[in-house]
Amino acid sequence: MKISRIKTTPLLVPYKKPYIWAQGVVHGAGVLLVEVHTDDGIVGIGECVATPSAVAIQSYLKLAEGICVGRDPFEDTRLMGECYHTLFQVFGTISAPRFSGQVFAGLEMALWDVMGKATGRAVHELLGGAVRDEIAYFGFPQGETAEEIASEAREMADAGHDVIYVKVGRGDALDLDIVKQVRASIGPEKRLRMDSNEHWSPVRAARMIRKMAEFDIDMVEQPTNAESVSALAQVRANSPVAIAADQLVFTPYDAYNVCREKAADLIVVGLHESGGIARFRKIAHIAEAAGIDICLHGLYETGITTAASNQMAATLSNLDDGNQFMNHLLQWDIVKKPDLALRDGRLAVLPGPGLGLELDTDAVARAAEVHIKDSENTGCS
Ligand SMILES: [Mg+2]
Structure with a gap:
């Protein structure tokens, strides 16, 4: 062939x-x-x-x-x-x-x-077989205002997501309002994560994390500049909340540097950063050797990436349970089968063959x- x-x-x-x-x-x-x-x-x-x-x-x-x-x-x-x-x-x-x-x-x-x-x-079978039956995703509410985000967060919590994830880095007052209102709307049991997408300096990150900690934050993702492993390590060293590296990690070498510098508690990475499935698995294995988990990153993608990520994630023993799902943002998906809608915030491992999708x-x-x-x-x- x-x-x-x-x-x-x-x-x-x-x-x-x-x-x-x-x-x-x-x-x-x-x-x-x-x-x-x-x-x-x-x-x-x-x-x-x-x-x-x-x-x-x-x-x-x-x-x-x-x-x-x-x-x-x-x-x-x-x-x-x-x-x-x-x-x-x-x-x-x-x-x-x-x-x-x-x-x-x-x-x-x-x-x-x-x-x-x-x-x-199925691709997961070619990769050595699934070590799980389903992938768990975080609820990712959208909105312009804290009220809109909190309202959607409540719907997602009710739909079964264990983890709710919100974007911050939009201004300190608004950020605090978002975190406060989302926590109030989802109740005390759900885990709440936030991502400021490199928008904070180490000092500002320390201040914001300190203020937000009262709302029981599970994790803060890539608070500081993505070029600097040391800035993230500096934040993590003094943070009462777990820290994730996202834009810091594209390659296996990036993953090694983050692990060696103990800069993160979790690595967030997607297929569009790693350049596909094989190199993603190298990153996951490096993280596994450092004792930390991998979280699927989402970008501006369709169900094709969801299916490919699902196949690969099925094989990872150190997969996080709050992975990023982007399909709910689309007006329509280009995948006809299977149905990629989440049930209780989860998607079963796809049976294949291949990626297991029909356009x-x-x-x-x-x-x-x-x-x-x-x-x-x-x-x-
Ligand atoms: Mg991120």
Whole structure:
């Protein structure tokens, strides 16, 4: 079996309501659908996060196609290594392991989908088998005001989520109001986590965490600048609340540095940072050796990433129970089957084969049209 073609299609699936975080506002999931075709008729599905420019990611994957066509998809690890070397290392000045994760994630997950479909096995079976039956996700309420967020948080707590996660870093007074109102709305039993997305200095983080601690915070995610392991370690050393590294960790080397410096109690990472399933598992294993857990990160993605993450997470012994779920933000998903809606904040491990999903071709066409219209309006394709 040989790879015969890699087809890519830019899509934009609008969100139900604006996604507000410390760095700005996002209105939809801009992704690049990746379809890896083989000479015996298998089509593997994946997706890349394609913001801010789908054309840019598409151009890189066109170069990767030149390396992959004619090769066996079971050469996944070697192919990804060759693609990284050719696209990012040969020219020296553009060595970019973090950006390469965004470029290669969709291709790598599509290769796993091909391997699963070719063998009639779920990806988690190819990875050694599931060590759990379901993945647990946090409730992720959205809103402009503390009242809106607290109201949605209550609905999510009632729907069965054990962990509620909110974005802060939007201004100290508003942050405190959000945490206070969300805690009041979800009651004392649910675990409450917050993410200030690098928006605080160590001093400000110490002050905010001290003030928020009275609302029984379970964890604070990436409070400080993502370039600095030492800043996070400094916050953690004096924090009464557990600290997570998110934007600090893209590669296995990042994970090693965070573990070595004891900078975090938890590592949050996603397929679009690691560059796919194989490298994500390396990160998880490094964290496991340090005795800490891994939490699935979410980006502006569709059910394709949910399915791929589900397959991989099924195999991780050190998976956290408050993982990030993004599908509820979408006006519609491009996955037809299976139903990816959560039950009691959980999703069963998908049976496969491959990633275990079937695309909704009408929904894909609609999202492709939205991307084209948005490109015409914004000039950003
Ligand atoms: Mg985060």
